[in-house]
Amino acid sequence: MDEHQKIFKIASILLQYPEREWIEHEELEQxxxxxxxxxxxxxxxQFLxxxxxxxxxxxxxxxxxxFDFSDKTTMYLTYNIFGDQQERGQAFLKLKxxxxxxxFPLMDDELPDYLPLVLEFASIAPQEYARKMFMIHKKSIDQLAEELKVANNPYYLVMCGCVMGIVSFLEEKKAS
Known part of the structure; x- marks a missing residue:
């Protein structure tokens, strides 16, 4: 696992619903x-x-x-673009x-625009697919990070690190 994949994996974990088991797990610290x-x-x-x-x-x-009661900070990345419109369903099909x-076929009940899922995918998928997924969602990810920053929300720490990792990952491929 390269550096970017590690960043995406850790961010995916930190953006999950909080549970003491993973918060206190020593492997995350390692x-x-x-x-x-x-x-x-x-x-x-800092976030941990x-x-x-x-x-x-x-x-x-x-x-x-x-994340559940604010449209501005939802982790469903296509929501800010399409809301609940029919086009969102079409976007789901393309993402799946x-x-x-x-x-990496998804289960029928998994929504393909859920940020922790996208990050988990990027941590294990071939780089060209991870890159394409981030290009699709970059605007929504940046918008989520900005909304969390404006709200002075602690999840901004994770999103800031996540965005830094994504930018570095995308720039690395431009240079090569």
């Missing part, structure tokens, strides 16, 4: 310490510290109010096709 990008490592570590310092009930409440073409 993976963080292996990141070469110290800026991203620092952002993720935030998780460890707060009660699970408060973390869950923050997560739900941030991208997953399938990369060798």
């Amino acid at each position: 993976e963080l310490s292996l990141l070469k990008d110290k800026d991203v490592q620092n952002l993720f570590r 510290d935030y998780l460890k310092k707060n009660e699970i009930e408060q973390l869950c409440e923050t997560y739900v109010s941030t 096709e991208e997953f399938r073409d990369a060798g």
